[in-house]
Amino acid sequence: MKGRGTRIAAHVFLVVVTLVTVYPIVQIVGISLRPADRLYSTSLRVIPEDATGRAYYSVVFEKDFLLWLRNSAIVSAIVTLVGVALASTAGYVFSRFRFVARKFGLYSLLIAQMFPATMLLLPLYVLMKGLHLLDSMAGLSVAYAATALPFCVWTMKGYYDTIPRELEEAALIDGASYWRAFRTVVLPLAAPALAITAIFSFMSAWSEFMVARVIISTRTLYTLPLGLESLSSTFQTEWANYAAGSVLVSLPVVLIFLFLNRYFVSGLTLGGVKQ
Amino acid sequence: MKASTEKKIFPYMLLLPTVVVMVLVVAYPLVYNFVLSFKNMSMYHYYDARFVGLRHYASIFTQTELYWVFGKTLIWTVVNVFLHVALGVGIALVLNGRVVGSGVFRSLLILPWAVPQYISALTWRGMFNHEYGAVNLILKNVLHLAPIPWFSDATWAFAAPIITNVWLGFPFMMIVALGGLQSIPHELYEAAELDGAGPLGKLKNVTLPLLKPVLAPAVVLGTVWTFNNMNVIWLVTGGGLPADKTHILVTYIYKAAFTYYRYSYAAAFSVIVFFLLLGFTLAFMRHFKVTEAVFE
Numbered sequence: 012m013k014g015r016g017t018r019i020a021a022h023v024f025l026v027v028v029t030l031v032t033v034y035p036i037v038q039i040v041g042i043s044l045r046p047a048d049r050l051y052s053t054s055l056r057v058i059p060e061d062a063t064g065r066a067y068y069s070v071v072f073e074k075d076f077l078l079w080l081r082n083s084a085i086v087s088a089i090v091t092l093v094g095v096a097l098a099s100t101a102g103y104v105f106s107r108f109r110f111v112a113r114k115f116g117l118y119s120l121l122i123a124q125m126f127p128a129t130m131l132l133l134p135l136y137v138l139m140k141g142l143h144l145l146d147s148m149a150g151l152s153v154a155y156a157a158t159a160l161p162f163c164v165w166t167m168k169g170y171y172d173t174i175p176r177e178l179e180e181a182a183l184i185d186g187a188s189y190w191r192a193f194r195t196v197v198l199p200l201a202a203p204a205l206a207i208t209a210i211f212s213f214m215s216a217w218s219e220f221m222v223a224r225v226i227i228s229t230r231t232l233y234t235l236p237l238g239l240e241s242l243s244s245t246f247q248t249e250w251a252n253y254a255a256g257s258v259l260v261s262l263p264v265v266l267i268f269l270f271l272n273r274y275f276v277s278g279l280t281l282g283g284v285k286q
Numbered sequence: 287m288k289a290s291t292e293k294k295i296f297p298y299m300l301l302l303p304t305v306v307v308m309v310l311v312v313a314y315p316l317v318y319n320f321v322l323s324f325k326n327m328s329m330y331h332y333y334d335a336r337f338v339g340l341r342h343y344a345s346i347f348t349q350t351e352l353y354w355v356f357g358k359t360l361i362w363t364v365v366n367v368f369l370h371v372a373l374g375v376g377i378a379l380v381l382n383g384r385v386v387g388s389g390v391f392r393s394l395l396i397l398p399w400a401v402p403q404y405i406s407a408l409t410w411r412g413m414f415n416h417e418y419g420a421v422n423l424i425l426k427n428v429l430h431l432a433p434i435p436w437f438s439d440a441t442w443a444f445a446a447p448i449i450t451n452v453w454l455g456f457p458f459m460m461i462v463a464l465g466g467l468q469s470i471p472h473e474l475y476e477a478a479e480l481d482g483a484g485p486l487g488k489l490k491n492v493t494l495p496l497l498k499p500v501l502a503p504a505v506v507l508g509t510v511w512t513f514n515n516m517n518v519i520w521l522v523t524g525g526g527l528p529a530d531k532t533h534i535l536v537t538y539i540y541k542a543a544f545t546y547y548r549y550s551y552a553a554a555f556s557v558i559v560f561f562l563l564l565g566f567t568l569a570f571m572r573h574f575k576v577t578e579a580v581f582e
Contacts, residue, residue: 021380028377029394032453036397038420039409093307101304108297116305123312125567127514127536130556133543134315134322157311164304189296218402221516225544236404240521243408250412257405268400269393272461 043067043254066255070242076256078231079238082148086234087216089152094163094212095205102167103193107176117168124161131157132222139226151226151234155216163208170204171197210271214264235260316560323554329547342554351538352558359513359534362448366512369452371505374459375497379489381460382467392464399457407521410450414522437523440531447522447532454518455511459504466500467493506570513563516540535559 037057044062070076104110105117135154136145144150174197182192198205220236227237239260242253323342327335346352377395381388398406413420414436422433437443470493478488516536523532526541533541539559543552 018384021383021385024380025377025385025391029391032398033394034420035406035409035413035453036401038413039405042412097304097307100300104297104301110297119308119313121571122564122567123308125510125514125563126560127516127539127556127563129516129536129540129543129552130319130560131312131315133539133549133552133556134319135311136543137322137327137549138315138318153311156307157315160304160308160312189292193300218404220404221520221540236402240404240408243412253408257409261401261405264402265397265400269396272396272399 039254039257042251043258045251045254066251067259070252070256070259074242074252074256075230075233075238076259079233079235082232083217083234083236086148086151086155087213089148090155090159090216091209091212093152093156094159095209097160098163098167098208099198099201099205102164103171103197105164105168106171107179120161120164124165128158128222132225136225145226146228146232148232151223152216154222154226155219158222159212159215163212166208166211167201167204170201174200207271210267214267217264319553320557322550323557325550327549327553328551332549335550338550342551343558346551346554346558352555355533355535355538358444358532362444362451362519362534363509363512365448366451366455367505367508370455370459370508370512371501373452373456374461375463375501377456378460378463378467379493382464395460396457398454399461403454403517404521406454407447407450407518410446410453411522411524414446437527440528443523443528444532447519450522451512451515451518455508459501459508462500462504463497466497469500470496510563510567 041057041059043066044064045059046061046063046065105113132154135157139145139150139153144153178200179192179196182196183189187195218236219234220240223234223237224240227233230241233241235256239253239256242249242256324337324339325335326338326341381391381395385391412418414422416422416433416436416438419436421436425431426433434442436446474492474496475488478492483491513534514536515534519532519534519537520526520540525545526533526537530538530541535555536559539552539555542548542555
């Protein structure tokens, strides 16, 4: 079918594109292995001759990395809990019941998802200042929940739509209450969607920088993105530490993502798939 | 509880927590943002802010910032989304052919999407550093070209985040396109071949028309994401360097609010952006009729 030449050209093209794509990631790994006296390096070697794990030790034990990790974990966990609890119930109602303002609700969630974080951030900032919620984990969690929730509700609703109604109807006929039918029949079946919603909420809080930068100002409350940015902004001195921290933070996220990216795509493009 | 009463109450009970949260943290702040846009709240008038009517709107529409920043936002969005789709679909087409190790290529090419965005942006900022950044080192030492003054020249300073964001964004389109390609039935290609279609004819008459419905929502989503993306511009250009010449609408508002403390001015600006995006969203929903199917 295809000529030999085309096939070779296709492989060469893919190799070149992949090398360019992977280069920045390989570079940051390389920098994280640089010894402290080689930071002003103008060498293009990817792995330095005298590679060392010193920066990893330094960023974890000599910087506030573990503190940032703890703060990020707390905020992400709160956002995940709120996201899953609210989306699993609201999504179910949107999927199964017809009620006043149902369309309005779905539209609002869709539109809320399309608006920039700044638009919400500014009024939230002023309101939180009045309520003394600024510069606190609680304030940051509120802001994150507000931005993650619409996507979570849509994802859950989309998944519930694929579960046949007959299953709960059978339970209802057997005398189960609506809550029981939801809790014991539908919810267990929706486990994959719950996992995706949880991971999405967690990762959106885990990797957020611009909102955290405005709400948090005390250094001891820094999340990982704020902490790593503070290392990177003193460019040459901490660059290896920044790189090592970035590798540590990205690794779990990248691994999870490689396994789950198909689900994200189907959740995001549900409009096109369902026709 | 009687079954019929439960049936009536149950959905509202389940919905209530979400409605309360959405009203408190989304709806109320949005309304407050409107109110704010008619006041004069700033660093000097924080606690004694009062209503000043349409003053901010008048100054925004009569000054040139809005038009400049809007123009840059358009360039930013169009260039990015175009390159995301072109690269994503192009690579997906090659990857979908008979390729040795296509799974490995796929996993490696998806990496820019997997890495947290702020880390990619900060890393690229380092790579654009004038003296020590990898980009200029490659230009100088490998290609023997003059190094580029990335952050002192306004045009290059705008090109840097665009390059970063193209790198960040094409994997999403690639994955969507790959999914679409795999769902095209093989018989269609065989039929096209029987009709005497060459590779180009098959691409034009089978592949692209069938990819369109899959790509359309992804393109709209990508457009909104790109339009709203603060991370890349802010972190790569260090908050709009040089001299606030590299802003798009969202970063401009962010800086006006949180660096210059012009709260009400920023609120008015974001109301204008709100209506721009609302118009775009509604037009899109009407055009593609996405909602019809999903609302059922």
